[in-house]
Amino acid sequence: MESLGSFLEVRKALASFLEEDIGTGDITSDSVIPADLAASAEIVCKTDSATVCGLEEVGVIFDLCGCSSRALVKDGSRARKGKRVMTVSGNARSILKAERVALNLLMRMSGIATETRALADAARPVKVAATRKTAPGLRYFDKKAVVAGGGLAHRMRLDDMVLIKDNHIALAGSPQECVRLAKEKAGTAIKIECEAKSEKEAIEAIKAGADIVMLYNFTPAQAVRAIKAITKMGLRRKALIEVSGGVNYKNIRQYARARPDYISMGYITHSPRAVDFSLEIL
Structure with a gap:
C-alpha cells in the first residue's frame, strides 16, 4: 500500500467486509470450540497454476481478528496446486472468524491477477489494461490485482x-x-x-x-x-x-x-x- 492514508482506507474497507460477514458473532464456532483454544493453520493453493495476489490484504484481515500471519510467497508470484502461501496462528475462534473473508478476497484477487497474466503474456509487447468495470467497493483490490498480473490499472475514478x-x-x-x-x-x-x-x-x-x-x-x-x-x-x-x-x-x-x-x-x-x-x- 502506497501511503499511510491508503493503508488506513484499505484497513477500514477490510474491517467492513468482516462486519458484513460476522454480524453479531460466529455462533457455530462459539458453540463448539473452547474460547481459549489456540491453533495454527496454513492457506494452500488448490488450482493447478495461479498468480497469487491479496496476501497483504489477507494479513490485515487476520490482524483485525487478533491473529498473526506470515506470507510465504510474494504477491505477483506464481503458485501451483499444493503450494503453501501463508501460515496463520492465534485463537482458534478468531482464525475461523477471518477465514471466509480472507479466502474470498484472496481467491478473487488471484483470479484477476492470473487472467491478467495470461492476457499480458499473449499480448506482449503491447500492454493490457483494466477498465472501471469493477464490483462496487472492490475497485482498489481489483485494480491492484491487475497490476500484480502485469497489467495497467488505467483510470481509477472519473476525476483521474x-x-x-x-x-x-x-x-x-x-x-x-x-x-x-x-x-x-x-x-x-x-x-x-x-x-x-x-x-x-x-x-x-x-x-x-x-x-x-x-x-x-x-x-x-x-x-x-x-x-x-x-x-x-x-x-x-x-x-x-x-x-x-x-x-x-x-x-x-x-x-x-x-x-x-x-x-x-x-x-x-x-x-x-x-x-x-x-x-x-x-
Whole structure:
C-alpha cells in the first residue's frame, strides 16, 4: 500500500467486509470450540497454476481478528496446486472468524491477477489494461490485482482523466468539439482520451488534440488499417492508441499485431474466475 492514508482506507474497507460477514458473532464456532483454544493453520493453493495476489490484504484481515500471519510467497508470484502461501496462528475462534473473508478476497484477487497474466503474456509487447468495470467497493483490490498480473490499472475514478465516450459525443457534439471543450475546461494538466468508432473519428480526435484515442469495437483488421493510416499521416506520435471492445484471449494476439499502445478489457475485473485456496488447520 502506497501511503499511510491508503493503508488506513484499505484497513477500514477490510474491517467492513468482516462486519458484513460476522454480524453479531460466529455462533457455530462459539458453540463448539473452547474460547481459549489456540491453533495454527496454513492457506494452500488448490488450482493447478495461479498468480497469487491479496496476501497483504489477507494479513490485515487476520490482524483485525487478533491473529498473526506470515506470507510465504510474494504477491505477483506464481503458485501451483499444493503450494503453501501463508501460515496463520492465534485463537482458534478468531482464525475461523477471518477465514471466509480472507479466502474470498484472496481467491478473487488471484483470479484477476492470473487472467491478467495470461492476457499480458499473449499480448506482449503491447500492454493490457483494466477498465472501471469493477464490483462496487472492490475497485482498489481489483485494480491492484491487475497490476500484480502485469497489467495497467488505467483510470481509477472519473476525476483521474477525461475519457470522452459515445454518450458524451451524442450529447455534446462531434469528437472534435468534445476534445476542444475538454481542453478548454479541464486544463492542460489533465489527460484527454476520446473514443472513436471509425478510422475517421480517430484521426479527427488526434488532430483535435486528444492525448489518447480509443479504437472501440474495431476488428483486428480494422485496427491494423487505422493505425497504419494514422502512422502514414504522421500522427502516430501525437497520441497514444488504445484498443477496446470485443477483445478476448482467443483474439488478443491479432489485436496486438496492430501495435496499439495498450489493449483494455472489462471482463478481467467484471467476470473473474476465482483461484481456489483453502485454509487448513494444522
